[in-house]
Amino acid sequence: MTRRDDMAADRRRNGSDTPSATRDRILDAAARILSEKGYSATRLADIAQLAEVRAPALYYYFSSREELIAEVMAVGQRRLREHVESALAALPPGTAPMDRIDTAVQAHLQVELQLSDFATAVTRNLGQLPDDVRERLRSEGSEYIGLWRRLLEQARAAGLIRPDLDLRAARMLVMGALNWTPEWWNPRQGSLTDVIDTAKSLVRHGLG
Amino acid sequence: MTRRDDMAADRRRNGSDTPSATRDRILDAAARILSEKGYSATRLADIAQLAEVRAPALYYYFSSREELIAEVMAVGQRRLREHVESALAALPPGTAPMDRIDTAVQAHLQVELQLSDFATAVTRNLGQLPDDVRERLRSEGSEYIGLWRRLLEQARAAGLIRPDLDLRAARMLVMGALNWTPEWWNPRQGSLTDVIDTAKSLVRHGLG
DNA sequence: CAACTAATTTATCTTAAATTCGAAAACGTC
DNA sequence: GACGTTTTCGAATTTAAGATAAATTAGTTG
Numbered sequence: 001m002t003r004r005d006d007m008a009a010d011r012r013r014n015g016s017d018t019p020s021a022t023r024d025r026i027l028d029a030a031a032r033i034l035s036e037k038g039y040s041a042t043r044l045a046d047i048a049q050l051a052e053v054r055a056p057a058l059y060y061y062f063s064s065r066e067e068l069i070a071e072v073m074a075v076g077q078r079r080l081r082e083h084v085e086s087a088l089a090a091l092p093p094g095t096a097p098m099d100r101i102d103t104a105v106q107a108h109l110q111v112e113l114q115l116s117d118f119a120t121a122v123t124r125n126l127g128q129l130p131d132d133v134r135e136r137l138r139s140e141g142s143e144y145i146g147l148w149r150r151l152l153e154q155a156r157a158a159g160l161i162r163p164d165l166d167l168r169a170a171r172m173l174v175m176g177a178l179n180w181t182p183e184w185w186n187p188r189q190g191s192l193t194d195v196i197d198t199a200k201s202l203v204r205h206g207l208g
Numbered sequence: 209m210t211r212r213d214d215m216a217a218d219r220r221r222n223g224s225d226t227p228s229a230t231r232d233r234i235l236d237a238a239a240r241i242l243s244e245k246g247y248s249a250t251r252l253a254d255i256a257q258l259a260e261v262r263a264p265a266l267y268y269y270f271s272s273r274e275e276l277i278a279e280v281m282a283v284g285q286r287r288l289r290e291h292v293e294s295a296l297a298a299l300p301p302g303t304a305p306m307d308r309i310d311t312a313v314q315a316h317l318q319v320e321l322q323l324s325d326f327a328t329a330v331t332r333n334l335g336q337l338p339d340d341v342r343e344r345l346r347s348e349g350s351e352y353i354g355l356w357r358r359l360l361e362q363a364r365a366a367g368l369i370r371p372d373l374d375l376r377a378a379r380m381l382v383m384g385a386l387n388w389t390p391e392w393w394n395p396r397q398g399s400l401t402d403v404i405d406t407a408k409s410l411v412r413h414g415l416g
Numbered sequence: 417c418a419a420c421t422a423a424t425t426t427a428t429c430t431t432a433a434a435t436t437c438g439a440a441a442a443c444g445t446c
Numbered sequence: 447g448a449c450g451t452t453t454t455c456g457a458a459t460t461t462a463a464g465a466t467a468a469a470t471t472a473g474t475t476g
Contacts, residue, residue, distance in 0.1 A: 022453080038336045040248030044434065056435080057454055065434065127332070127391050128246040162409065169406040172392045173385040180384025183335050190377060198377040201370065206414030230423080252464065264466080265424055273464065418476095425470070436459070443452075 023061045025051040028117070030072045035120035035182070039069065039128045070133045073125065076118030077137060081144045083111045097155035098208060102200045104151055108178050109196050113185055123179040148175060152207070161207045174203055231269045233259040236325070238280045243328035243390070247277065247336045278341045281333065284326030285345060289352045291319045305363035306416060310408045312359055316386050317404050321393055331387040356383060360415070369415045382411055 029050035034042050044065055048055040062068040087107035088100060095103075111119045126134065126141070152171050155161050161170075178199065185195055237258035242250050252273055256263040270276040295315035296308060303311075319327045334342065334349070360379050363369050369378075386407065393403055 020453095038246060038248060040246060041336065043432090045432095053453095054455055055433090056437090056456085059435075060453065124335070128249065162413070164405070164409055166398065166402045166406045169398060169403045170410060173389070173403075173407055173410055176388025176391070177381040177385035179391075180388050181381070183384070183387075184380045190374065194374045195377045195381075197372070198374045199381055201372055202378060202381055202414040205370070205416075206410040208413075228423095251462090253462095261423095262425055263464085264426085267465075268423065419474100420476095421472100421474080423470100423472080425468100427466105427468085429464105429466075431464085432462090434459100434461080437457090439455085439457105441452105441454070443450105445449085445451100446447105 020061070022051070022053065022057070026053070026058055026061060026068070027072060027075065030068055031076065031117040031121050034069065034072055035117045035124055039125045042069065066130070066133060069129075070136055072118060073122050073129070073133070073137055074140065076116065076120075076122035077140045077144065079116050080108070080111050080119045080122065081140065081147065083107055083115065084144075084147065096160075097151070097158050098160055098204055101151050101155060101203060101207070104148065105174075105178065105200050105203055106196050109181060109192070109199060112178065113181055113192055113195070120182045124182060145171075145175075155207065165207065170207060174206075177202070228269070230259070230261065230265070234261070234266055234269060234276070235280060235283065238276055239284065239325040239329045242277065242280055243325045243332055247333045250277065274338070274341060277337075278344055280326060281330050281337070281341070281345055282348065284324065284328075284330035285348045285352065287324050288316070288319050288327040288330065289348065289355065291315055291323065292352075292355065304368075305359070305366050306368055306412055309359050309363060309411060309415070312356065313382075313386065313408050313411055314404050316383075317389060317400070317407060320386065321389060321400055321403070328390045332390060353379075353383075363415065373415065378415060382414075385410070 026047065029047045030042070032050060033046050037046075044055045044058055047068075048058060058065075058068060062071065084104050084107040087103050091100060091103060112123065113120075122137075126137070129137075148171050149167075152161065152167055156163075156167060161167075181195065185192075234255065237255045238250070240258060241254050245254075250273075252263045252266055255276075256266060266273075266276060270279065292312050292315040295311050299308060299311060320331065321328075334345070337345075356379050357375075360369065360375055364371075364375060369375075389403065393400075
């Protein structure tokens with residue numbers, strides 16, 4: 001085991017990371033490339049260039065391409081969930097279920113379209129990852145899905161959702177509408193607020 | 209110019225194709241692999257194996273990997289549009305705009321999830337294609353988008369769509385919900401009819 | 417049945433990209 | 447300002463995949 005691996009291991013264990021500006025630049029660059037080009041077309045050389053280092057430098061911080069990509073995805077998943085969770089947590093207690101769903105829609109779209117290439121990297125690539133990477137991301141992913149399931153279940157329990165809807169299908173269709181936005185939305189063609197408002201309205205009336 | 213190119217050229221010109229069973233097997237295989245793995249991860253070797261030939265045989269029918277993939281995408285786009293168009297055409301004249309939208313939702317999902325790997329290949333890969341290939345597919349793609357635009361415009365003209373909705377955003381969100389389905393739907397986890405019915409209901413109430 | 421053509425194969429070439437390695441900078445410390 | 451440690455780099459290695467070439471098979475036709 002080399003010196004390098006020890007360090008990486010240390011990093012992961014204690015949070016005492018001085019998270020090396022370079023390492024962050026590399027991660028950011030990877031997120032960006034990944035969200036634009038997709039898993040298989042993501043080249044280490046491109047990431048390196050964007051991060052302003054040479055390709056071998058990546059190996060100082062990550063043990064392999066897969067490792068780097070897996071890290072980007074993990075960060076993306078976590079940020080997405082945390083952002084939506086904290087938006088919900090900020091609501092006054094007793095907020096109506098439909099308003100909570102509105103909030104989740106808005107938060108999801110904000111992260112996806114404005115805040116984080118990491119989140120976009122996740123939604124655009126989860127489906128095309130090799131099995132072993134996907135496996136590592138599964139539990140975090142299930143948690144986010146669980147969050148949405150609970151949102152919908154609470155709304156249904158309150159009698160706010162039409163009973164003809166298959167709740168799982170409805171949830172996945174809604175999340176699909178949100179996840180697909182990076183494919184078409186462009187800041188120059190319409191404001192983010194328009195998309196968010198339209199999405200809220202569509203979801204609220206679609207479900208209720 | 210070799211004999212081979214002449215033949216391929218002939219094929220394209222006149223429709224007198226005896227569309228070689230092998231060529232079709234290759235196209236089908238390519239559609240399948242493409243829809244599963246995505247553009248960059250699609251290997252000629254995998255396609256060949258699925259089509260039960262050796263990789264160089266592909267070059268007898270297609271001049272390059274890009275050519276083959278572009279053909280798959282073109283077929284996929286055309287089939288998707290034609291299927292939805294003919295479903296609409298089969299409706300009695302004077303069918304209400306919302307019912308027409310229902311029909312389009314259903315037809316789109318049927319092609320996407322049941323009828324054609326080609327359609328799935330399109331929705332999952334359009335965003336990651338190299339520019340020159342995307343360029344070739346653009347006009348057909350715009351036509352399909354135009355179809356949906358007209359559907360929504362007619363519904364709005366009839367006063368059936370809430371005026372707070374941004375029509376373009378609404379359209380893209382709806383198409384996103386549909387296009388995302390291949391990412392999660394699995395015949396073993398729920399019937400196609402459930403998904404279709406839920407989608408119809410979601411869209412109808414979401415818009416109107 | 418010989419000759420031609422279409423279809424497909426095996427073997428080979430080429431290139432692009434990930435990775436490894438050892439050496440050189442850069443940095444902090446005494 | 448030499449010394450050890452961290453960080454980065456250029457060059458070499460390896461591998462995988464697309465593409466081409468040449469040979470082979472099978473089928474058709476004169």
